[in-house]
Amino acid sequence: MRDGMKMQAGKQPGPTLRWRAAAAGLIFMFLAAGGGMGGCAMPHKSDPGKAPVKAFAPGTILSAATGMPVSFDEFMADVRTARVVYVGEKHTSARHHEIQLRVIRALHDGGIRLAVGMEMFDRSYQTVLDLWAAGGLDEETFLRRTHWYANWRFDYGLYRSILDYIRAEQIPLVALNVPFSIPPKIRVGGTEYLTEYEKGYLPGEVDTQISAHRRYVEEVFKQHPFKNVRFEDFYLAQCVWEDAMAEAAAVHLGDGMMVVLAGNGHIQYKYGIPERVFKRNRLPYRTIYPVAADEATDVSVADYLWVAD
Numbered sequence: 001m002r003d004g005m006k007m008q009a010g011k012q013p014g015p016t017l018r019w020r021a022a023a024a025g026l027i028f029m030f031l032a033a034g035g036g037m038g039g040c041a042m043p044h045k046s047d048p049g050k051a052p053v054k055a056f057a058p059g060t061i062l063s064a065a066t067g068m069p070v071s072f073d074e075f076m077a078d079v080r081t082a083r084v085v086y087v088g089e090k091h092t093s094a095r096h097h098e099i100q101l102r103v104i105r106a107l108h109d110g111g112i113r114l115a116v117g118m119e120m121f122d123r124s125y126q127t128v129l130d131l132w133a134a135g136g137l138d139e140e141t142f143l144r145r146t147h148w149y150a151n152w153r154f155d156y157g158l159y160r161s162i163l164d165y166i167r168a169e170q171i172p173l174v175a176l177n178v179p180f181s182i183p184p185k186i187r188v189g190g191t192e193y194l195t196e197y198e199k200g201y202l203p204g205e206v207d208t209q210i211s212a213h214r215r216y217v218e219e220v221f222k223q224h225p226f227k228n229v230r231f232e233d234f235y236l237a238q239c240v241w242e243d244a245m246a247e248a249a250a251v252h253l254g255d256g257m258m259v260v261l262a263g264n265g266h267i268q269y270k271y272g273i274p275e276r277v278f279k280r281n282r283l284p285y286r287t288i289y290p291v292a293a294d295e296a297t298d299v300s301v302a303d304y305l306w307v308a309d
Helices: 025-033 072-079 096-110 123-132 139-146 160-171 181-188 211-222 231-254 262-271 272-281
Strands: 018-020 043-048 061-063 084-087 114-120 173-177 257-262 285-292 304-308
Touching: 018 285, 025 304, 061 173, 072 096, 072 285, 084 096, 096 114, 096 160, 096 257, 096 285, 096 304, 114 123, 114 231, 123 139, 123 160, 123 173, 123 257, 160 181, 181 304, 211 231, 231 257, 262 272, 262 285
Parallel strands: 084 257, 084 285, 114 173, 114 257, 285 304
Antiparallel strands: 018 043, 061 304
């Protein structure tokens, strides 16, 4: 185990993957030629894990180390030993956002110096996020200045409680994403033909050699008849996306703790954002994967699975 990590990084998913058609994700972004809808890599559903999640009641927190439930206090005692904590989501699930806020609140109320990094904002809006976290903007102005409904597009009400808490407690808020118009351009033309401005948002290092991650993206690619799209460009776009968010998280971490909020597809099996941050700073982290109570999901997909309603 490295720095307290409880599962093997880059663990390959189980052999049977069933894709959730309604999931917000990589498909949203790549199907929209003009920049697309904000979203994240589509999470999978996998049957053959250590323990079927549907065997546990809503509210249960499962440890990947044992495949068994732990109390919230036990869970938080371990989470507090990390420097980066990833809490996933299905973007449209209010319950998942409640879980995210509960983790943020527990860490902040416990006296930990905290920052929150969010996939939902690209880095060109960092000055606006700074104003929000300092209490300098009202909600209407914040939505207009971040162009929320042009970029992320999901109902702001799903995120309101999190962002209100960040503003009330003046917790630093970090934009992790690249401008949403960039990944679709990479998938149809690589990085060579981006403008110099767009290239300025590319991460300094892009890792395209994570085999389990590549297989996952290949499965997504096979699901859809993309026109005039080479798989290598498609995969490069995904890796640029993941590494850019990892770089932003690593740069803004400082000497405190960061909670990263991103779609489940970006944290599953750790090969998206988490391992890419770890390569940059070698600091301990934990992943928390909210999952619906009626799903059968591989418990080793994250350090903890939190069974939602």
